[in-house]
Amino acid sequence: MTVPATLPAPLLPGATLGVMGGGQLGRMFVHAAQAMGYATAVLEADAASPAGQASQHQVLAAYTDAQGLAQLADLSTAITTEFENVPAQALQTLAAQRFVAPAAAAVAVCQDRAAEKAHFQSCGVPCAPYAVIESAEQLAAVADELLPGILKTARLGYDGKGQARVRNRDELAAAWAAMKQAPCVLEKLLPLHREISVVLARGIDGACVELPVQQNLHRDGILAVTQVPAPDVPEALQRQAVDCARSVAASLQYVGVLCVEFFVLADGRLVANEMAPRPHNSGHYSIDACDVSQFELQVRTMAGLPLVSPRLHSPSVMLNLLGDLWFDAQGHERDPAWAGVLALPGVHLHLYGKADPRRGRKMGHLTVTAASAAQARATALQAADVLGLPAF
Structure with a gap:
């Protein structure tokens, strides 16, 4: 089946809306959808998830589980996500069968701080001066004016996780090592x-x-x-x-x-x-x-x-x-x-x-x-x- 570029027509109450992720954002989405007359389906591995408790349908599966994704697609007419770290590839897989909003390509940009910063710049939206650090060579090439700064993992960081303040090059090197040399973004510390x-x-x-x-x-x-x-x-x-x-x-x-x-x-x-x-x-x-x-x-x-x-x-x-x-x-x-x-x-x-x-x-x-x-x-x-x- 080809990827649908748009919905064939507005989905009216009575349709089932799917959501990837079972957290509180999914729970509040489920409440809103049900108040408007829609049924809901939640894909989440945790049987006691906040969204799953409230939804008509639960698919108990990991975000990348092929059978789980197929089941969510069978249940739902359109699908969204409530968690920024749902793999973009999973959304792409779902989009082969159902309308998915936001699209996998957009979510992928939001999931990677380096891509996110580059997108801000391409839009003319100001952001903090930064450097991408993925190798020892890039670490050594960091400009002096970026310190002190905040080192952030490029992926999977939220609510302050995956971040460290660094005042100098020694602290930067130690923080990157503590993050197991994962791809990171160093942002200049601003007032x-x-x-x-x-x-x-x-x-x-x-x-x-x-x-x-x-x-x-x-x-x-x-x-x-x-x-x-x-x-x-x-x-x-x-x-x-x-x-x-x-x-x-x-x-x-x-x-x-x-x-x-x-x-x-x-x-x-x-x-x-x-x-x-x-x-x-x-x-x-x-x-x-x-x-x-x-x-x-x-x-x-x-x-x-x-x-x-x-x-x-x-x-x-x-x-x-x-x-x-x-x-x-x-x-x-x-x-x-x-x-x-x-x-x-x-x-x-x-x-x-x-x-x-x-x-x-x-x-x-x-x-x-x-x-x-x-x-x-x-x-x-x-x-x-x-x-x-x-x-x-």
């Missing part, structure tokens, strides 16, 4: 002022819409807080970020939901950090604060339905809930103070159905909505205090 992200959806016809720009705070490489509207980012800079993200998506001929993360530098310049070929942690607030969430947009893009611009009806703050909250100061497991949090106005609790809390593991998120940004922030600070989270 960062803010972190923001743009979540957009691009349809088969090239139509593009985006969520409001999100202002993000990371702790230990993991997203901790998202505020919308972005309180400290000028409108012109937000517009520049949206234009850059749209350019990146158009150049990839992207279909689906895409997140592009940016740094705002101390001098006010904008540089692209990385992108994710899926809904993003920083867009979770849209379930409660927008009239169209990032997950409904994901459904619409893969079903070929019209895209409408999301409207922020409530200022919002999102707090990530990591497994650390399930342990007291002595390391004993306990339940977080949900009753105290849920007593606060405008609080929306989302837990992902993960039975095993671990430190650093994303267990859920808390969205606070209010009539004003100031009130949303004040209530979110109260919630953080109740849970024992740091202020922001």
